[in-house]
Amino acid sequence: MAMHSDELHIDEQVARRLIVDQFPEWRLECVRRITTDGTVNAIFRIGADLSARFPLRSADPTEMRAELSREAAAMRELAAYCPVATPAPVAVGDPGDGYPLPWTVQTWIQGAVATPQGLAHSEMFAHDLVNLVRSLRAVGTKGRHFAGSGRGGDLHDSEGWMEVCFRESDGLLPVDRLRALWAEFRSLPKVAPEVMTHGDLIPGNLLVEDDRLVGVLDGGGFAPADPSLDLVAAWHMLDDERRSVLRSELACGDVEWWRGAAWAFQQAMGLVWYYRETNPGMSTIGKTTLARILSDPVLSAFISASPGAR
Incomplete structure (x- = not known):
């Protein structure tokens, strides 16, 4: 079942033809699709050391090529400072065989994909996340500023999207409680200057081994x-x-801590209903995160003491 109304089709046969035709040096490598909870790219393993990523949603090819170039530059910068392994860009492929967009090849990083509950009780994993966030924050912004319109900017910019999420979540989640919580979250002021961030530290983008963080995707x-x-x-x-x-x-x-909860809340609200049928793993991440936020005892005390609760 397709996750998106504009989702593109790409299967192993098409992926292999595109890889072999455009990069004959890999013609002897096994190409196989990797099953993930990812929502943006279809991923195919190329041998032992590489992966191909094919964008799943329809887009203008020229704009997508520019976006892939921007992403490659960001990946190289991240790799220079990330305390654990992270994929490096290798090549950009062209459209073909009915697939309409450019696509990328990256290095493959070993590790198991993290889960919402798998290392929830691990002190070592928590320390690894501290080290990751601290390392990324230490990178200079070089005069750059937030250039998006969603997570990581102004909480109020999510107002329209959150209204959609509340409406679509009726019957799935305790919407009245969630609306009241969002009303508190969106009023939190922005008090710290921007820093460099990964921007999407969800379980699917972290690789673990035993109870340690070993990779960032x-x-x-x-x-x-x-x-x-x-x-x-x-x-x-x-x-x-x-x-x-x-x-x-x-x-x-x-304020910084609860703004982090607000961004997690904003992300989780979109996961539960949107992927309920098409990607249960992502939907479960949303439910788990919202349950943690709703049950957090310190958050309850903070909200009760906030001006908006009076």
Whole structure:
């Protein structure tokens, strides 16, 4: 079942023809599709060391090529500072065989994809996330600023999208409670200057081995944003105690911490209903994150004491 109304079709046969025709040096390598919960690209393994990523949603080919070039530059910058392995761009392929967009080849990183609950109780994993966020924040923005219109900018910019999510979530989630919480979140002021962030630290973009972080995927969004944006990792993957460890080690004040919860909330609200039928894994991530936010005892106390609750 397609996840998106404008989703493109790409199967192993087409992917292999495109790879072999355009990059004959890999003609002897096995090409196989990788099953993931990803929503943006179809991913195919090329031998042991490479992967091909084919954008799944329809777009203008020229604009997509420019976007892939921008992402490659961001990936190279991330790789220079990331404390664990991250894919490196290798090549850009052309449309063909009925597939209408340019596509990319990247290095393959070993590791198991993280899950919402798998390492929620791990102190070592929490420390690894601290090290990751701290390392990325230390990179200079070089005068750049947030250039998007969604997560990582102004919370109020999500107002229209959140209204869609509340409407579509009726019957799936406790919408009245969630609306009240969003009303508090969206009023949180932006108090810290922008820093470099990964921008999408969800479980599917982190690789683990035993209880350690060993890889970071999808680095094309590495860019300046609200410093609270990468705190979504704590809400997507850690329990109460481990979130407290992360907050303490990063010395997060109240507003920064709860803005991180707000970005996780904004992301999770879109996952539950949108992927309910087509990508249950992503829908489950959303449900788990919202449950953590709703049950967090410190958040309840903070909201109760906030001006908007009076």
